[in-house]
Amino acid sequence: MDCRREVTLGGKNLATILPSLDTSSSSLGLSPPKVMDNRGSTVSSDHDLCYALNQRKSSPKRPVNVTATRVSYEISTDIAAAGKSFTEGEFVKKCMLRAVSRICPREIEKFRSVSLSRTTVQRRVEDIAANLTNQLQQKVNEFHSYSLAVDESTDCTDIAQLLVFIRGIDDNFNVSENLAGMQSMKGRTTGKHICGEIVDCITTKLSADFKKLVGMCTDGAPAMCGKTKGAMSLLQEVIGRKIIAHHCIIHQQVLCSKVLKFxxxxxxxxxxxxxxxxxxxxxxxxxxxxxxxxxxxxxxxxxxxxxxxxxxxxxxxxxxxxxxxxxxxxxxxxxxxxxxxxxxxxxxxxxxxxxxxxxxxxxxxxxxxxxxxxxxxxxxxxxxxxxxxxxxxxxxxxxxxxxxxxxxxxxxxxxxxxxxxxxxxxxxxxxxxxLSLSSEEKLQLKIIENPFSIDPEEAPPHLQMEVIDLQTSSLYKTKYGESRCECGATEQTADHVINACPIHRPPRGVLGLKRLDEDTIKWLMTSCPEI
Structure with a gap:
């Protein structure tokens, strides 16, 4: 997994206070960053922004150009998102003024008012980072339950970077996933140290409740999954109960490919x-x-x-x-x-x-x-x-x-x-x-993916009555869509049945249908008895 370079800002690791510098709602599931006044209240309008900036102790006692300030925040966001130095703001302003002097020289004073000095860009990035972290904290606190994905990799400076992703669901079944933090580990990377960093990220940075943690996904390394000293085992000791452990499916796919001896x-x-x-x-x-x-x-x-x-x-x-x-x-x-x-x-x-x-x-x-x-x-x-x-x-x-x-x-x-x-x-x-599931795991997935296709007697006792109510409701059947294949696919097309369906696919796929071998004929007699 690729890691960002370690960047320090005011004595802190920038990556640990900045979940993502792409502030669009599509990438984070969060709102665009907002400016906070000196009382911690959110600024929601141009008038409020002007008032809040004038009330800051560090701000000079002069009127604030709201438009110029907003432009300064937006450019600072782009500088940080591109991983550029804060001093790049002065170069951007120089280029901007040169272009304006040629295109619309009468408006140049408006562009001069856009502050992009190194210290200004630093303050802007700190504001944005704090706001995004607050939004992430609020979202995490709304989770009904959540899980973690943890991976450790070493960057080009030989510093181990621990990435912690969080994925949760709220009471309205809205699923969100975000980068919770990137913890720099300059010392050892044993299970004990990894567990400590995870606890610090979740409790200190996100103020999340471990009671809502239901599972964690790792790369399967001994430091992560060791029986006694792995991060997973130590984390379960910290929270006082067991959680679901998953081995990253992409990592397993890569391990499968290593069987090819070339x-x-x-x-x-x-x-x-x-x-x-x-x-x-x-x-x-x-x-x-x-x-x-x-x-x-x-x-x-x-x-x-x-x-x-x-x-x-x-x-x-x-x-x-x-x-x-x-x-x-x-x-x-x-x-x-x-x-x-x-x-x-x-x-x-x-x-x-x-x-x-x-x-x-x-x-x-x-x-x-x-x-x-x-x-x-x-x-x-x-x-x-x-x-x-x-x-x-x-x-x-x-x-x-x-x-x-x-x-x-x-x-x-x-x-x-x-x-x-x-x-x-x-x-x-x-x-x-x-990459094969047990019958119990298949049933668990099937209940979520396609509850209309399971036998209520096979469901866990606490879900059996609810499954029956769900299967007998014509309203829910209509919403779910009866055109779905029994395996859970969105549409039961001929291409899906022949090439991909794990339930109805013929033994030898298209080739078997072309040749009509013995196995395919048996399949046709079973699946299509009317032929």
């Missing part, structure tokens, strides 16, 4: 890229060579293992420039014989294609506002795709592996199909091992 491919590709890019003269010559030959791209890209999508981008660029790289290295003293090896090249093409599919899944699992059954629906859909890939590879069909189809000779399709079908099998087994 280190011999990545190591060579990375070595070639580093050989070209780490030598300044050679790098310049390579870029000139690409420009002369009219290559599709102008350079190769570095591989960063901590960035999960990096491998796919590196492989795609490497394959696009493989011919140019091979030709460029012909005159170099260091040789890479793998570039001429048939088996190595086939592994390179397959790894590029399967990594592309894995990256697509990773992107689907990212983003705000997703619910757990949406995430597992994406995972189950990917499992179904893996089954399709395996069967098609055994049948020498490479339609979903475009790089392999383009570069591997037709007479080699049978051999590579059998070889890579085995790799897909390993991937399926790993996904089933790491």
């Amino acid at each position: 280190d011999h491919v990545m190591s060579v590709a990375v070595s070639i890229v580093n050989y070209i890019r780490t030598r300044k003269v050679k790098h310049r010559l390579f870029k000139s060579f690409l420009e002369e030959t009219g290559a599709e791209y102008g350079d190769v890209v570095y591989h960063t293992d901590v960035r999960w999508l990096s491998r796919g981008k590196v492989l795609k660029r490497f394959i696009a420039l493989k011919d140019e790289i091979k030709k460029f290295l012909e005159t170099e003293p260091k040789k890479f014989s793998e570039l001429d090896d048939l088996s190595w090249n086939e592994d390179l093409f397959f790894l590029c294609d399967i990594t592309s599919h894995l990256n697509d899944l990773n992107m689907k699992l990212q983003g705000k506002g997703q619910l757990i059954f949406d995430l597992f629906a994406a995972v189950n859909g990917f499992k179904a795709k893996l089954g399709l890939f395996k069967n098609q590879l055994l049948d020498r069909i490479l339609v979903h592996f475009p790089t392999c189809s383009q570069h591997i000779l037709q007479e080699r399709h049978s051999a590579v199909g059998i070889k890579y079908a085995q790799q897909i099998k390993f991937l399926i087994e790993e996904f089933n091992s790491r």
